[in-house]
Amino acid sequence: MRWVRLGWTIGGAILMGCQGNVASVETHLAQGNLTARLSGSEPCGSAANATLVGVQAPLDPQPYTLPDLRAPTTHFVTSAAMLQSRIWQLNAAPHPHQVHDIIVQNGIYNGNSLSGHLSVTGSYRIWAETPGGVEFQFGVAFGGYDDTLFVGESGIRGVNFNITDLRKAVPTGVIGRRAAVANWGRAEDFYVRDVELDGHYVIDYGLELRQSRGLVVERVELRNIKKIALLSELPNAESMDTPAQMQDIVVAGVIDTAWQQQPLCQTPEGNAVDDPYCPGTAEIGIWIGEEATLNRVRIRDVYWAGIVTASNGEILDDVTMRSIDIDDIGDDQVYGAGTGVYVERTTHGILLENFCIGPETERGINLEWDHFDPNTSARFNTFGNGLIESWYAGVYMDYGSRDNHLRKIVFRNASWAPVSMYHNHLPGGCVQNTWENLVFENLPASACDDVVFSYYQTDCATITESVCD
DSSP states (O other): OOOOOOOOOOHHHHHHHHHTTTOOOOOOOOOSSSOBOOOOOOOGSHHHHHHHHHHOOOOOOOOOOOOOOTTTEEEEESSHHHHHHHHHHHOOOSSSSOOEEEEEEESEEEOTTTTSEEEEEEEEEEEEETTOOOSSSSOOOOOOOOOOTSSOEEEEEEEEOOOGGGGGGGOOSSTTEEEEEEOOOOSEEEEEEEEEEEEETOSSSSEEEOOOOEEEEEEEEEEEESSEEEOOOGGGOOOOSEEEEEEEEEEEEEETTTTGGOOTTTTTTTTOOOSSTTTOOOOEEEEEOOEEEEEEEEEEEESSSSEEOOOOSOBBOOOEEEEEEEEEETTSSTOOOOOEEEEOOBBBBBBBEEEEEEETTTTTEEEEEOTTTTGGGGGEEEEEEEEESSEEEEEEEOTTTTTTTEEEEEEESSSSEEEESSSSSOSSSSSSSSEEEEEEEOOOOOOOOTTTEEEETTTTEEEEEOOOO
């Protein structure tokens, strides 16, 4: 399936008049050479697998109706410089601020007239003239702290990003890292819709969304990113009234090749890296750091983890993920690189259902250990109605993760163990994980003793309990 360029007639005479008043245009009309979306392939590797667990493919971009150009709050622009100056002019106006719509003429915009990236302060909705008809070769940042300028939603729709120059990307909250699209500060009720983004392994983040109140991300494809394709969180792990809404998302290609040339979590000099996500553990498809709902997500070719749930040291709950399709995570030559869903400690009560994690991934789901602090353990999480075909381990619950539940999951392959519980399943004790209706297929012939087991300590002796049958 391809991005479809749709023709629209919205007050043609007005459009021609606006275009005619511009002496020079920074853009060349796009020729329709947009790349095919990854969503064209079968979910879960086959229709049979997708049907088995109820996984649906992400939806393609949708047509939309542009705002009426006759409205005083609607504007038509034909260059990046014109777009930036129009925002500055509107912000400087003395009248009360409103939500403004800015329609960008179809074409390719290199952004050479900008000082790096485009900065949007206030409630502005940026539209491509037709879906996929506009290409930005620079990043866009929505944010600020002036409450008088943020009076409603803001966002971007139908624009494609094709960034090869890091200097044109948006500086992020992490020194030295840059993103294609970012929001922060008072930029609440923000959306990204019908967007295709190629970072050419130059930019660190695709979407860096650090103000997630009212966030909506839908029908987007994020390709060729170095660190994180989509990061969504709130500053200081603040709570939200309504979870962020993310659906119909495709991620393809997240790896920092320069980091892969050095030892895991070490500098070239062999010293430890002072970074919780250091070389070999920083490449992530989607990072969820606050309440969120994910639906119809496909992730491929990510070096470390498809999805990570993690907040800023606070309890993360109210995360629901459905129709999730993950594969090609990690490197089959590197132990520990490649997890479909990585559940950080302090993650409580998430729900993952209707999902598949494919055979080119080392481990399906990993629950992080509690760092010897039981109050921070991964707890009350439910994983159900899924297919895990990962080649090494299916579900690994590390030290201290407890009160989690597995139900209706089919496990295939798993050369080591489909389910492993390490120091966290005490029969009759309070540290308890539970399971029901698990199915094991195509497992190694090394017998059942190592299929599903739990370790626990008693009088310094390690006991392996088989619960396979």
